[in-house]
Amino acid sequence: METMLPDYLIREQAAVGALVVFGLMRVIVAAVARTRGWRILVVEQSLIGVAVLWCAPQLVDLIAHPSSGLALAGLEGKAIGCAIALFFSPILSHRLGYE
Template identity: 45%
Template sequence: MWHALPDETLRAQLTVGALVAFGVARVVAAAIGAQRGWRIATVTQWFLCAAFVFCLPQILQIVFAVDVHTAYVELQGKIVGCALGLFCAPIVSHRIGYE
């Protein structure tokens, strides 16, 4: 028998996944960027673009009306996770000494 996950569970899982993925990747990118002389503003812009691309499938599902409810729940989780990850990662990078 098929059971769907509740919206809160799906949203929370996607939030934590995006938070960890973007948070860790942003800290690693700051460390690499510090060694290679990249501007932190450029690294931040790359990750904002990456977050948009990460959320693009759900945006397209909503625009083209394919399973809108599930896409909306997934989009909420991904946006919150990306926002938290990209907000907290510079703080962690600064504490480590890369920014």
């Protein structure tokens, strides 16, 4: 018999995964941008684009199957995790001295 995970667990796992990935990526890219002389605005805009691509598979699945609760939970979790990470990671990279 196949067991299904509840939507809230899928949402939480997707949010934590996106939070970790984009939080670390933002701090690492800010450190590289500082050494190479890149503008931080370009880094922020490119990471927003990567976040949209990160959420695209669930968005396409949700468009293809509008009643899919699994796709909706995954999309919500990834979007929330990306938003939190991209909002708070500039504070951390500023504290570390990369901005």
